[in-house]
Amino acid sequence: EDKVVQSPLSLVVHEGDTVTLNCSYEVTNFRSLLWYKQEKKAPTFLFMLTSSGIEKKSGRLSSILDKKELSSILNITATQTGDSAIYLCAGRGDDKIIFGKGTRLHILP
Amino acid sequence: GAGVSQSPRYKVAKRGQDVALRCDPISGHVSLFWYQQALGQGPEFLTYFQNEAQLDKSGLPSDRFFAERPEGSVSTLKIQRTQQEDSAVYLCASSSGLYNEQFFGPGTRLTVL
Numbered sequence: 001e002d003k004v005v006q007s008p009l010s011l012v013v014h015e016g017d018t019v020t021l022n023c024s025y026e027v028t029n030f031r032s033l034l035w036y037k038q039e040k041k042a043p044t045f046l047f048m049l050t051s052s053g054i055e056k057k058s059g060r061l062s063s064i065l066d067k068k069e070l071s072s073i074l075n076i077t078a079t080q081t082g083d084s085a086i087y088l089c090a091g092r093g094d095d096k097i098i099f100g101k102g103t104r105l106h107i108l109p
Numbered sequence: 110g111a112g113v114s115q116s117p118r119y120k121v122a123k124r125g126q127d128v129a130l131r132c133d134p135i136s137g138h139v140s141l142f143w144y145q146q147a148l149g150q151g152p153e154f155l156t157y158f159q160n161e162a163q164l165d166k167s168g169l170p171s172d173r174f175f176a177e178r179p180e181g182s183v184s185t186l187k188i189q190r191t192q193q194e195d196s197a198v199y200l201c202a203s204s205s206g207l208y209n210e211q212f213f214g215p216g217t218r219l220t221v222l
Contacts, residue, residue, distance in 0.1 A: 004151075034211075043152070043200075043213055044213075045210050045211070045212070048210060088151050088152070090151075096154045096157065096165055096167070096168070097142070097154055097211070098154065099144075099151035099152045099153065099154075100151050101150055101151045102150075102151050
């Protein structure tokens with residue numbers, strides 16, 4: 001059965017800390033791995049990863065895919081209170097997209 | 110607007126009522142997805158359209174759920190005889206292709222009493 005598992009489920013850190021969020025996937029006919037940020041509204045897209053070992057970067061956020069380990073990580077450096085959100089990972093196969101339960105990140109000022 | 114829109118934003122239904130949720134995708138987007146997100150969970154895939162064709166409806170939880178996109182643009186998700194476990198946020202997303210970035214609408218929060 002296809003599944004996406006994220007860890008940790010929740011994380012509380014202080015502003016300025018660096019965090020690493022994990023995602024593992026088992027998706028039939030895997031095509032890409034997606035990261036989203038969800039605040040009190042619909043998820044907003046962060047990254048789409050299709051190739052193993054190539055880091056994608058956007059400001060303080062970066063992500064990389066390891067197809068051998070069937071996993072991905074999302075790094076956030078120098079965290080800010082505005083980074084507080086749920087971070088969703090999703091694996092896309094041929095005909096569907098499967099989301100993990102998300103990591104709830106809370107940044108303390 | 111240029112984004113995905115959904116209506117209504119909030120819907121309260123009595124158990125047993127039928128509801129219809131609407132999604133207006135980004136103009137020109139051929140792919141349209143419906144998701145159900147329960148409180149504290151990630152979005153769960155419900156169904157997917159390519160233009161007017163419903164290519165995958167494997168995520169629909171029961172035959173009370175029905176989706177259509179008759180002209181390949183606006184889509185409607187209908188839930189018949191609503192039950193309390195149907196309470197969730199229903200998200201619609203569209204993309205220019207199955208493997209392209211999905212843009213989400215704001216969602217419809219359905220509460221079944």
